[in-house]
Amino acid sequence: MLMLSLRSAVLSFCLVAFSPAALNPASAQVIDYDRLDQRLTRLAAEDEIVGLAVAVIENGEIRFARGYGVTTHGGTPVSDTTVFRWASLSKGVAASEVTKLAEQGKLSLADPVAKFGTSLRLPGGAERMATLEDVLSHQLSIVSNAFDTRLEDGRDPAEIRRSLGNLKAICPVGECHTYQNVAFDTLSEVIESVTHTSYADAVRKALFEPLGMVSASIGRVGLQASESWAEPHVKRGRTAGLPERKVVNDDYYRVPAAGGVNGSIRDLALYARAQMGLEPDVLSEFALAQMQTPRVYTRREQSGITRRYKGHMKDARYALGWRVYKYGETGTRVVGHRGAVEGYRSLILFDPEKDTGVVALWNSSSRLPVGVEFEVMDMAYNLPPQDWMELDTDRAGGGK
Template sequence: MKHKTSRRSLDIFRIGLVGLMLPLTLSSTAQTPLRWTSSPSGSEATATSGSGAASMAPRVSPTQPQPYRTSLPGQNIQPLAAGFDVRAFETMAEHLTVGQRVPGLAMAIVHNGRVLSARGYGVTDVVNPQPVDSHTVFRLASLSKAFASTLAGLMVQDGSLRWDSKVNQFVPGFQLRDPNATSHVTVADVLSHSVGLQAHNAFDRDIEANAEYYDVARKLAYAPLKCAPGDCYAYQNVAFSLIGDVVFAASGTFYDQAVDRRIFKPLGMNDASMGLAGIEGSTRWARPHVRSRNGWVSLTPKPTYYRLPPAAGVNASASDLAQWLIAQTGHRPDVLPAPLLATLHSPVVNTPGEMRGGWRRERIHSASYALGWRVFDYAGQQVVFHAGAVQGYRGLVALVPGQDFGVALVWNSDSSLPSGLLPTILDRAMGLPGQPWVETPADYDLLLAESPDGTPATDRKDSGTSSQRATASPR
């Protein structure tokens, strides 16, 4: 009954949205051809966070997305380091679920367009345990942002959008505190968190309090501004989700339907879905878990951030994520051409605050945000990355273009413990000295006690019930 009610509510919402957006759709002019051009130059931007209007004149910025390139750097692909053995990481993933350190986990690893591993570990629900397998669906949280930028890129490719299309041309109700800033926010600004807002995660508390997206989006008109659009970074969920409105206005197709038609189905992501109804309607899905004094407690997924589909609406399995990694590493040019991927993965705005504790402090030499992706200099290698977190779910994705390599991890709890597995895998792929990123002796010993041919040792002990937290945060 809950599933039917959710779908009925969604239908009512969509009918109302059609009425709201139809005049805009009918009046939209033809879009410009696929070509990046800088906005006209203007005076230097100045901003105030008070109630007075700030001067937000745009300027030509070197941090705008680069022009489409002809190819990905395929000629310079380096092999994985000697001794890289995916079985070791599968064993480590299994260890992370022993003794319910985390209830369930799914991992996908790809290399050179091939799936090396796509498996599940642990259970879907500690109350009614079913094994997690390669088709068990997890909530992706902010890993969803790369789907939004990819969809926008496909629309840029077909000419229905431009990266420098102005958001208010598609969403007339969109307003910032300064009218001049409002008129200059572009699609690329939204997708790179460069709208100009002063606060990170503006109005997320309203979303957490169960507010509707459109009610909260109107509050952007009162949010303090820090800079001109395109000139500075502040991570957003509400403002980022404006891209869903742009997609509808430019295509006449609802955002979730467009993602399904243009990404999920062509890539063979057969378990993937959007929203609360999507995950609850899955054949097998992992329930979220939070920690209590008596151990893990399973919950019903919160609907809150599902109300922001571009920011946090996607659900997917290990099998789906393997296909997503293959496409994002350039092996599905029929769906995602190499020039599009090069644009999506190109740094747009610097994010030095991302070089913080744990493995990032040790490994990241520079950090930027691209379009729906982060870009790190990871010990001299470019890594395209994103993390996601909502109540009871965490996830990490990383691409290493220089090695044609990708890895994705998702798990159904608030634990940060599995996040140390990602840098462990990246270190081994790059041949870097091992670090105990996963703070459990058995898992670290697994990497140290290998035979010369890379076969994991069999005499290790399993610490089983360790409750230590990984040094890396999933955010």
């Protein structure tokens, strides 16, 4: 009886003091959410921004999730449940499903692509040697973004993948990083072959539903059927004027593993928590280690960060559907990705050891919101604030 009473007392205490800050004073909140809200409010007032949603996970908890701006000019306000396209953040979803299937023994990352009878063909028949790991890390020997223009012209993805075999190899398979979309989407064929269901159903059952991602979906229909969804907008060149509303196209929806996911900022925050290891029943330590272990240095990515963001992240590498960096002067490991399709952009960046990170979605082609990842993570690491969103910077010479 005494043991039961003691246990009940302990459980009651845990329920009262549930937050990580209460359990561990060292994990107390360090991100200034008032300052962040003020900065994002100013950002949303920029002409090139239409709608924007941002969420922050700190010490494992979603402590900030807000929308700014509107779904379209004259439209309704963006909220934390407004659905956007995730663009290339979709690649991490595909990687999550593949690594889960590997953990279940239904496939191996070392399996050659040809084993699954997909439409992918590579120069010299290299699909017989290229592994699923090579696909996930973009090490397929062909030029970056191979035949994306054909996809944008409406060609069938399977037909395009077969034609990749006619290209000239620029390196041996597994020896250089060249970012892909059409080729990467052969993973949707692999997943359908193994699960005997559609790609959309496979990821819904394995990831979206268990994580409570209630508005996440695959495909254009899922986006436009949402109660609140952000329409795409594009600003051409550096001329004055508001971004122009565009019609949602199916181009990258037809390669769902590479760019087919939709979801709200709440969905993306829940997904980010899982990638931090906070939902082990859905994404185990094994799966996360497989996905987040770097495979190849990405010189082009590092060059872009160095040029625009003063090299604030270093040692840019690609893992499986994820990018891995060393952050700031401390060299702390962070994991993330960014995405862009016509009229939408997205980002995710997190420190899996601190269980802290930031996610953002917006429905324009502006690059300014990319700075939010640096402003939030600088707060998390107690670094001096910098104007990464360029709100106090004269951009007249360099454009917005």
